[in-house]
Amino acid sequence: MSTTKSKTKLHIVAYPYPTAGHIIPLLDLTHLLLTHGLNVTVLVTPNNVHLLEPYLSTHPSSLKHLVLPAPDITPPPHKRLLVNVRALRDLHYPILLQWFQSHPSPPVAIISDFFLGWTHHLACELKLPRLCFSPSGAFAMSVAFSMCCDPPKNNDPDEDINFLISLPKVPNSPTYPWWQIPPQYRNEFEADPDWEFYRNSMLANFVSWGIVFNSFANLESVYFDHLKREVGHNRVWAVGPVLPLEGDLIGLATRGGASSVPCHELMTWLDAQLDHSVVYVCFGSRVVLTSKQLNVLVTALECSGVHFILCARVPDDQGSTLNRFKDCVGDRGLVIKGGWAPQVAILRHRVVGSFLTHCGWNSVLEGLISGVVMLTWPMGADQFTNALLLVDQLGVAIRAGEGTENIPNSNELARLLVVSLDKIKPQNVRAKELSDVALSAVKGGSSDKDLDELIKQLADIKKLE
Template sequence: MYDSNDNPHLLIYPFNASGHIIPLLDFTHHLLRHGLTITIIISSSNLPLLHPLISSYPSSLHKLLFSDPDPDHHPSPHPLIAKVIATQQMFDPIVRWFQSHPSPPVAIISDFFLGWTNELAAHLGIRRVVFSPAGALGSSIFHMLWRDLPEINALNGDRDESFLLSLPEIPNSPEFPWRQLSPLWRSYKEGEPNFESFRKGVIGNMTAWGIVYNTFEDLEGVYIDHMKKQIGHDRVWAVGPLLPEEDGPVGRGGSSAVPRDRLLMWLDKKPDDSVVYICFGSIERLSEKEMSVLTSALELSNVDFILCVKTSDLKFIPSGFEDRMSGRGLIVKGWAPQLVILRHRAVGSFVTHCGWNSTLEGVAAGVMMLTWPLGADQFANEKLLVDQLGVGKRVCEGRPENVPDSVELTQLLDESLSCDRPERVKIKELSQTGIKAVKEGTSMRDLDMFINQLCEH
């Protein structure tokens, strides 16, 4: 068994995107609470995200600070590929740091985009653990598509956007029209060095010593079991939802564009389950047409709402909308403390892009979800929420050509706050199982097993 007095040292390497960094920092928090020593690789631009943890664990959390790798030196057909490939220039600096450290780490935990750290871990003679910021379903699809990419591409040689791709290898045999597959995957160019390097890393994830998922058995048990079968061992741990208790530390994820106290004061004035929260994550953006339909529906509806809008999208907000909605609607122009909002008693439904962090936060808060996926793994997460778990209702399937009628959207918004909706009953039940999982159930068990197995070596 693991003895916390041994104080083993781990190296943690997140991918430089807030949707990837925040859940890995939440996991880091759990590891620190168990007495481990952590060094985290972080760029200066993301250092503020680390401050809440550093202030809580000044003696056991250390930072390995580097400047952001420059993707411009690694031109690629897709900007994300260039960004991932650029991180490989960290190989030698990490090796030098490791070799000069008086008590170097016994393992590296790195994001699933950073598959090249498998080779780094082998070079250092330590174990590599994959941290997946996607759920087990999204991750299984992601890895299968990259593994079988040439064969799947050959099935749709004409690149027909409506071509239906069936994935019978994965439980429940999910199907996706070609247009719903990630542009990252669809832009693959066979033989292009950076794409092939990225693909090699993704496939390499399946040979890592273990995989940690921010999920729980009652949410994705069948897909967790599937991944265990795919990699051929049981070192797959579901430790989520990895969310702070209560409202979490101030500054988690970044500084709010609206003071937390002001948000809470606004929500405190609203009746229970009377507010719709609308947010599309840290990356996805709505088009002008999509924003027009959304704001029209909000104006026609009877709901109170909080609308989170990126500063770059404010130009799409209709003139006078904010004034007309004064008192009934609150617009957050930039980053919002989403978990604080979702956990408030006044919030009854959540219009979401179905990013995995938002999915988990909505589930944990017990808030019915109105799904509007836009890309990446979001269409898979929508299938999980709507078709398999019955805790969400479809609003829109992607981009402008599929934008709903504003009158239909108005009806969905109004109906989402109805207390007798079956989705609302089911999400409350699922929320309770998630809370139990981390406090005394399967996720607590898996976290303890992970630490024990890692530290035995």
């Protein structure tokens, strides 16, 4: 990334949605802003303060944080996101209003997660620009905007789960079976005040002053152009991947948390393998595999003969399945329980050749910049859109499964695991090409230029005060 310093000492607030997958990329962006000479105050809930620690030690004078209380609620599972978003607004809005109004040197802008669209109204009250930070890509954001404007409808959602939803206003007109539509966008909740609040909060993202993406221009150019037309201005910046580069001070081994297998043990095992011979399997820190998914996965890994690292969360009653599996495969694989691994460090190792992933956007970018081919098995949220982008539009991935509806046959999955390590396959060639493009973007290319332009426009606002 460019290290040009901003001449004006700007102070901004960064407000992530309080889950690790949303906090970490916004903290990585915060790190970049701090290296450009800005002051940043990060808003964080008590159980996530630990995620700030490596950044605080790297930027002791320019990075501050404000600890906000976490909502004390137990939402029903089918409405968890809707209720959490509204509870955060009700709890934090008055606290933040008072904090801004009493601060001796208040921030000149707010950058907040796209789940916190209601901060646009806070920014308006404070007469400040609000930037929406999207931890998802431009394609996924285009899909979300379309679904918020025109919520998908299905007259018989319980029976017709394969009812096709088409989004003709989004480039390439993507279609989805009903079961892939995230619950927060379905018309089933139309009379629900929590649903209406969430929808309005998401729509507020598109009338905010600007949108910042953890993505890069050449990855999703058609969707960036589309969003600029939709919002009616060019304050749409692609500054990613906002990942630590080699040698960065933010430690890769402890990034986001501790693994059940220490990083040095993982690296020692990887160092002993042949180049491009290992499949890394991970479904993120939140997905809990069903018993059927787990059984298909471990059978495929066992039958394939490939070397692998498996990182997974499993049902409480399936721990013995993993233990038996570890005994069967011996030294051919490593199993990390709990869903958290030093993923960036693993993917960048020379021996990792492919990545079986749930297609969360952080994982997508980490896979792309590492140059590994991906096997896609999306589980929910924007992951089906991300898989569509990887497989059908970018050609860097191979479709393996889809949620609990399309669980692959274990023999077919075993075949795909082997095929994914074939260096001459088109997906492997394309993955290396896109890795080079991604690295170029953050080493003086389009993402660096967008970041510099973003800071310049914020500095211009500061001058007008």
